[in-house]
Amino acid sequence: MANKLKVGIVGGAGYTGGETIRLLLNHPHVDLAFVHSRSNAGNPLYAVHPDLLGDTELAFSDSIPAGADVIFLCLGHGESKKFLQDNPLDANAKVIDLSQDFRLGETSGSRAFVYGLPELNKAAIQQASNIANPGCFATAIQVGLLPLAKAGLLKEVYATGITGSTGAGQKLQDTTHFTWRANNISAYKTLTHQHLKEIGRSIHQLQAGFSEPINFVPWRGDFTRGIFVSSCITVNKSLDEVKAIYRDFYAQHPFTVVADETIDLKQVVNTNKALISLEKEGDKLVVHSAIDNLLKGASGQAVQNMNLMCGLEETAGLKLKSIVF
Amino acid sequence: MANKLKVGIVGGAGYTGGETIRLLLNHPHVDLAFVHSRSNAGNPLYAVHPDLLGDTELAFSDSIPAGADVIFLCLGHGESKKFLQDNPLDANAKVIDLSQDFRLGETSGSRAFVYGLPELNKAAIQQASNIANPGCFATAIQVGLLPLAKAGLLKEVYATGITGSTGAGQKLQDTTHFTWRANNISAYKTLTHQHLKEIGRSIHQLQAGFSEPINFVPWRGDFTRGIFVSSCITVNKSLDEVKAIYRDFYAQHPFTVVADETIDLKQVVNTNKALISLEKEGDKLVVHSAIDNLLKGASGQAVQNMNLMCGLEETAGLKLKSIVF
Amino acid sequence: MANKLKVGIVGGAGYTGGETIRLLLNHPHVDLAFVHSRSNAGNPLYAVHPDLLGDTELAFSDSIPAGADVIFLCLGHGESKKFLQDNPLDANAKVIDLSQDFRLGETSGSRAFVYGLPELNKAAIQQASNIANPGCFATAIQVGLLPLAKAGLLKEVYATGITGSTGAGQKLQDTTHFTWRANNISAYKTLTHQHLKEIGRSIHQLQAGFSEPINFVPWRGDFTRGIFVSSCITVNKSLDEVKAIYRDFYAQHPFTVVADETIDLKQVVNTNKALISLEKEGDKLVVHSAIDNLLKGASGQAVQNMNLMCGLEETAGLKLKSIVF
Amino acid sequence: MANKLKVGIVGGAGYTGGETIRLLLNHPHVDLAFVHSRSNAGNPLYAVHPDLLGDTELAFSDSIPAGADVIFLCLGHGESKKFLQDNPLDANAKVIDLSQDFRLGETSGSRAFVYGLPELNKAAIQQASNIANPGCFATAIQVGLLPLAKAGLLKEVYATGITGSTGAGQKLQDTTHFTWRANNISAYKTLTHQHLKEIGRSIHQLQAGFSEPINFVPWRGDFTRGIFVSSCITVNKSLDEVKAIYRDFYAQHPFTVVADETIDLKQVVNTNKALISLEKEGDKLVVHSAIDNLLKGASGQAVQNMNLMCGLEETAGLKLKSIVF
Structure with a gap:
């Protein structure tokens, strides 16, 4: 160049x-x-x-x-x-x-x-x-849901996500005081997080008729970087079929990886990657997704x-x- | 004495x-x-x-x-x-x-x-x-659900919980290596945690006909003590009505407190208390519960x-x- | 009563x-x-x-x-x-x-x-x-030095101490922002900490002629509670003789314990105890002392x-x- | 290329x-x-x-x-x-x-x-x-002392250093159990750390007649990456003179930086840099040095x-x- x-x-x-x-x-x-x-x-x-x-x-x-x-x-x-x-x-x-x-x-x-x-x-x-x-939680949640939406399989979602303190920005706040946040967990904006709007738009782009809620509970974590989300959805496909849908969706996307193994947050911290792991019991699919909120987020x-x-x-x-x- | x-x-x-x-x-x-x-x-x-x-x-x-x-x-x-x-x-x-x-x-x-x-x-x-x-996660989840069960209101539950490293015991394990666990989050036993059985028995004791799943995703947290759980359930009662049900249920129980304010994990760490906080959007109730896994748990x-x-x-x-x- | x-x-x-x-x-x-x-x-x-x-x-x-x-x-x-x-x-x-x-x-x-x-x-x-x-660092340092002073053995001291974030108080500050303090170590008030004055008074009370410096470097630690200090002093007594001096000094003090084993900070966190451990190489004595800054401190x-x-x-x-x- | x-x-x-x-x-x-x-x-x-x-x-x-x-x-x-x-x-x-x-x-x-x-x-x-x-502590201590040695100014050193858990390696050990190490501080190998030998060789290479002790107390920190050392030495030069000696020594070394400001550990974590900060009270110089133990170390x-x-x-x-x- x-x-x-x-x-x-x-x-x-x-x-x-x-x-x-x-x-x-x-x-x-x-x-x-x-x-x-x-x-x-x-x-x-x-x-x-x-x-x-x-x-x-x-x-x-x-x-x-x-x-x-x-x-x-x-x-x-x-x-x-x-x-x-x-x-x-x-x-x-x-x-x-x-x-x-x-x-x-x-x-x-x-x-x-x-x-x-x-x-x-x-x-x-x-x-x-x-x-x-995009927003940080919006990115983490969407990489976990969009392949299902494209396949027309998305139904009501129950998601819990946890974010590092950098998500709250540089300003001093009670919820980013070290003494309070260290070793602590708390929920905030239960079911009302502002990123739900952009997530909704993206889902409709892929699965036009989608009209069910994305029930999302965000938590504050006692770490500085990263977002980890577990989303639970009813899906009537086998785990292998679902994995194939996800792998196909992300085939041309170098930063988004569908793991066969369990994943953990620190695999992606300080990188631009998004990791996804899929598990299934009965008709319930759980999608775990992890990003660094300041990088991929x-x-x-x-x-x-x-x-x-x-x-x-x-x-x-x-x-x-x-x-x- | x-x-x-x-x-x-x-x-x-x-x-x-x-x-x-x-x-x-x-x-x-x-x-x-x-x-x-x-x-x-x-x-x-x-x-x-x-x-x-x-x-x-x-x-x-x-x-x-x-x-x-x-x-x-x-x-x-x-x-x-x-x-x-x-x-x-x-x-x-x-x-x-x-x-x-x-x-x-x-x-x-x-x-x-x-x-x-x-x-x-x-x-x-x-x-x-x-x-x-009782088990530690079992305690944290049950204190969040039993009042609904007694009122005959419990339906399918979507819960995510996070536990400190002491929940994994004293034995050295890869998942309790400091270098791995510090600043990390991971899921385990997704939808298959062994405590679901004792939870199921307790619920049936109060709401005999209950036959829906308790979908529970446990996470490993980067702290040593405590459990925080958020459970989402569809409930057709107002938040005030639900709070009254919970307060009535726990009126005679000195360690279990229904808070009007948001709660955080460290309010209960190193105590025998269980704290509960209730939030509602539309027909979805979210119950947050927190305990010290080694004490109340x-x-x-x-x-x-x-x-x-x-x-x-x-x-x-x-x-x-x-x-x- | x-x-x-x-x-x-x-x-x-x-x-x-x-x-x-x-x-x-x-x-x-x-x-x-x-x-x-x-x-x-x-x-x-x-x-x-x-x-x-x-x-x-x-x-x-x-x-x-x-x-x-x-x-x-x-x-x-x-x-x-x-x-x-x-x-x-x-x-x-x-x-x-x-x-x-x-x-x-x-x-x-x-x-x-x-x-x-x-x-x-x-x-x-x-x-x-x-x-x-007394001040928190003052307490941790003094319990490590006073027995030597009473025995007339104290000479120039080189001490490094680390304190939890609660030592900095409730006010929001840059140095207690979670994002900055998590996983971080820093020095402050190098050789000029205000507690040196009260330490000096106590030493003179026991060893009147003492006129050497207490060189103290305080560090901010990435935890909330506790102080750990290591002090190095030249002492021409055997380790056993020094231990006897310390044990004798603390015989009537229920919260201050001279350990035979190595000590760590969490042995005292959330208690009123002060723990002391003594090690010696050549003519150098190292005194480790640990307290909870909000309790014994x-x-x-x-x-x-x-x-x-x-x-x-x-x-x-x-x-x-x-x-x- | x-x-x-x-x-x-x-x-x-x-x-x-x-x-x-x-x-x-x-x-x-x-x-x-x-x-x-x-x-x-x-x-x-x-x-x-x-x-x-x-x-x-x-x-x-x-x-x-x-x-x-x-x-x-x-x-x-x-x-x-x-x-x-x-x-x-x-x-x-x-x-x-x-x-x-x-x-x-x-x-x-x-x-x-x-x-x-x-x-x-x-x-x-x-x-x-x-x-x-070189060893990790050896690197952190040497970058703090070598300029003085080259100038023939090094005298007895009193150093305390703290290291992240990665310094202890991948093997599971009691001292790297998350439950023990989180929020904890402890000393080990007091005055006897094995890196003192290589430090001694390097100092002699620059200041042949040096025969005084390097009194070094290593601490285990409750973080994963990084080393922070504060070394105290008696030096009869002004702070400006000492800074000039250090700046001159490191002029051709791209990773080693003498800061005018106070430093903290996370400035170097996940980099190959070594940061040095100098402070002086009376005739006592304190050199703070920080590296990432797995990178520069x-x-x-x-x-x-x-x-x-x-x-x-x-x-x-x-x-x-x-x-x-």
């Missing part, structure tokens, strides 16, 4: 911003042109992301230079919409938004957004100029979308060493 | 044995007469349970002295049955067995066992000579049963300081 | 306040008369300390009722001094202050404070009306001081079940 | 073996030719290292194919020596041994080993055919040595995304 992509990040001081920086700094086809953060303008990136000490001398900027090929918006929910209204970007700059502002079909001016789940929309992503990057998937939009290899810059232990 | 109970423990070197020792050493109405462990006979208790250093000079014994009022069997599954066959105990010694050997109506010679869940069987426990102490409930069998105050020796943080 | 002590807590919403509540609620000789907290007045204790749900219906008060036998001040550093100035207490109410306001000989009006380390000052505490309760020691001041058994209400796992 | 290096791993089933695999699979100039493991021969790598599922279909081999350019020995201590005796390798295959068998000048036949700490021996490593890769440094031996860029394949959270 002759020239590197000129890429910028808006909102680079948060968790997904930092994670996007980490990925882009080592991406073979990217020149990280700027990282925008009003509150940190002028400070080196490592002042906010101290693990970058020794890796880069780049500083936060307070302006959006012209000429970027791709811009990642790593802003809070509601802020991306406002940012695009207030800051007209180059018309030909591709935008990848990590917030939830455009996941349900919303537009911004002439920018229409494709829902950036490659396992669902790869062809559309390759043609897209603007991506609404956010920044990693965003870079994967960039790769697809820009004609790069889908895995470029995303062959990450797992933390494993 | 004039005389203290003379109490012994068989199998005192394991986790539930150690926890039972800790409770009985501080119990106001108990004289801990002996702690039996063949492999550790002669060694002080603190050689195996080093937190007891400075608390007691008692040593493990290799015999079962006569004259005990109550004997706790803290043996592995299958071993209690064998122990009672090989070691005829005083006929009037009460036995509390923490294994699963007698939970489904099994007997040993003339000894018939009452299932020792006070929230279900308090009156029978008060008259019993032998107790089959094992040794604490065993001591609670001893208190009931022996006419003591139900909470004697069980007002424990929570770890809380 | 005929009558229970009437005891109150000022500043009951913080960590040490909560821990003092937990201890006093179960103390056999105490009637917890009031828990003062301006900001939480009227709310039940369990609104702030949710582990107390089901244990007590007591609410926070906004006044200090007359007639208390003992008042615990669980306020921030600097606030106790101000509180005593602004709120004249009954002259015959004993005061136990958990802040650092009175540890260096400060007075408040006619109230003079005894430094409340029973291992150093038991006789004085038994006669005292006002106690300055704060609220537990405060209750121990109350017991001593009030003529109760030193261990009353403090035979706590270790978390152990 | 025209051709990739043909590289093999002996002992690929352990922690350092797995970590070396992970690095080499993504190394731009390496073809991972074989991974030897007698006990796992024939099984896919992901059967032992499940995080590799989806990354490679390579299987363990039971033979050592000829023609390797570089062979990593990831065997237990004592086993490398034996392996080289029993398995004559190609004379021109470079060997990098991760055990402690050759760190003190030992040879195997005609193979003489260079101690592979690039910060100490970069020029010799570039010429070497055989490398003895083992496999990462081994690959760094390979890069140097083979004329590759020193950082090739080692620009790793930090876990950071």
Whole structure:
């Protein structure tokens, strides 16, 4: 590839911003042109992301230079919409938004957004100029359900998921106080998690008549990274038939793997992978799925979308060493 | 109370044995007469349970002295049955067995066992000579479901539960290696956990015609103590009506509390309490329940049963300081 | 004992306040008369300390009722001094202050404070009306050094200590954000920790001519409770001679135990014990000491001081079940 | 670079073996030719290292194919020596041994080993055919002390270090049981850690007359990855002078960074970096150093040595995304 992509990040001081920086700094086809953060303008990136000490001398900027090929918006929910209204970007700059502002079909001016789940929309992503990057729980749940939906087999779902503390963001909160969260488990947004809407849209895209509930109970976990979900569905197919459906669905998707063995969360932590394991008793199928909420659930998937939009290899810059232990 | 109970423990070197020792050493109405462990006979208790250093000079014994009022069997599954066959105990010694050997109506010679869940069987426990102490997940799930069963409202259940590593016992295993388990989540015995049998028996005791599945997915958590379960059931009553049913059911049970607020696991860790929280969306009820797997899920409930069998105050020796943080 | 002590807590919403509540609620000789907290007045204790749900219906008060036998001040550093100035207490109410306001000989009006380390000052505490309760690191370090000082053997000390997150208090801070602190280690206040002053005073009390530095490096640990310190000192005595010195020093102190075996932090977590282990290579002695920072390092020691001041058994209400796992 | 290096791993089933695999699979100039493991021969790598599922279909081999350019020995201590005796390798295959068998000048036949700490021996490593890769604690301590030794300023050292559980290896042990290690701290090998020998050799290489003790207390930490060390030394230079000495020493070393800010362990976890922070009070210097024990402390440094031996860029394949959270 002759020239590197000129890429910028808006909102680079948060968790997904930092994670996007980490990925882009080592991406073979990217020149990280700027990282925008009003509150940190002028400070080196490592002042906010101290693990970058020794890796880069780049500083936060307070302006959006012209000429970027791709811009990642790593802003809070509601802020991306406002940012695009207030800051007209180059018309030909591709935008990848990590917030939830455009996941349900919303537009911004002439920018229409494709829902950036490659396992669902790869062809559309390759043609897209603007991506609404999926939510973390939404990604973990969808990779576990979409093959059934495509096969027309999805029925009412009972899912429980657990997420690391990074899912709650950088802001200090009672529920991310170490003293409270260490060794603790709690439920929140029982049956009302906001990601259910984008999950519903994706399922309808594949199984139009689906009208049953996705009953989802999210838990806060006492770890920092990762999401693990177990979903229970009534399915009148054998385990082998179901596995074949899943394997077929994911045949062309390099990061999503259907395991024959039991899986655990740390197999995917610090990687862009999604792992799926299937078990069946009687007519009940249980789908376990695991991702890193900041990578396949956010920044990693965003870079994967960039790769697809820009004609790069889908895995470029995303062959990450797992933390494993 | 004039005389203290003379109490012994068989199998005192394991986790539930150690926890039972800790409770009985501080119990106001108990004289801990002996702690039996063949492999550790002669060694002080603190050689195996080093937190007891400075608390007691008692040593493990290799015999079962006569004259005990109550004997706790803290043996592995299958071993209690064998122990009672090989070691005829005083006929009037009460036995509390923490294994699963007698939970489904099994007997040993003339000894018939009452299932020792006070929230279900308090009156029978008060008259019993032998107790089959419930399983840890079984306790956490049952306290969440029994009020519905008594009201005849229980339908198919979808439950996910997470347990600390102490649930897997003292033996070194791949799944209790620190390097693997730290920051990790995994599922096991999906839909096939052995405690489903004792749960089923209890439900039938209250709602005779119940014939639907309890779909239960257990997870291994990255903490040492505690169980948290979320169970989802279709219920055609309002949340207030359901809460009233639960509060009424637990009115006479000092350790089981229905919270108005959201609950978290550490509220109960290192206590004998069971906490329940109820949420409802549409016709779906979610019951969250939390216990300490070694206390209300094992040794604490065993001591609670001893208190009931022996006419003591139900909470004697069980007002424990929570770890809380 | 005929009558229970009437005891109150000022500043009951913080960590040490909560821990003092937990201890006093179960103390056999105490009637917890009031828990003062301006900001939480009227709310039940369990609104702030949710582990107390089901244990007590007591609410926070906004006044200090007359007639208390003992008042615990669980306020921030600097606030106790101000509180005593602004709120004249009954002259015959004993005061136990958990802040650092009175540890260096400060007075408040006619109230003079005894430094409340029973291992150093038991006789004085038994006669005292006002106690300055020691700091957590100060306690852990002192129990490791005082026997040497009494023997006139203390020389320059090199100590490293690690503390749980509860040592940093309830306030949300960057260093207690779960995402940052989990699995992390960091140093702070290197060689400048504020507890060095009270340690210095105690050493001089026993070894008047001591003039060498206590070089102390504190670390933040990725756990919630406990302090572990290793101190290295040049000592020209055999290990057996040193052990004899320590054992003799602690012979009359029920909570401080010199172990023959290696020790670990969790042996003391959720107890009021201090454990000490001694190792020697050449002329270097290493003293390992471990306490629970909220108990022997704060609220537990405060209750121990109350017991001593009030003529109760030193261990009353403090035979706590270790978390152990 | 025209051709990739043909590289093999002996002992690929352990922690350092797995970590070396992970690095080499993504190394731009390496073809991972074989991974030897007698006990796992024939099984896919992901059967032992499940995080590799989806990354490679390579299987363990039971033979050592000829023609390797570089062979990593990831065997237990004592086993490398034996392996080289029993398995004559190609004379021109470079060997990098991760055990402690050759760190003190030992040879195997005609193979003489260079101690592979690039910060100490970069020029010799570039010429070497055989490398003895340093120990993990040895690396962390040495990067903190060598600049002082080169300046002739090193005096008696008092160091405390804490290590993650991966330092104890894959074998199940009481001290790596999750239930024991979670939230726990303990000391081991007080003043007698085996790495003191290799540290002593390196110091003498730079400061020939050094004859004072390195007093080192290792602690077991309740995390999986990383080492943090604080070393205290009497130094009669200003902090600025000392910083200049350290910065000068590390000017040509891409992975070792002297921070102006305080450091924490997670800045380096899952990277090959070593971070150093310096603080001074009076005449006491405290050096904090942090590495990932499996990377800069083992496999990462081994690959760094390979890069140097083979004329590759020193950082090739080692620009790793930090876990950071």
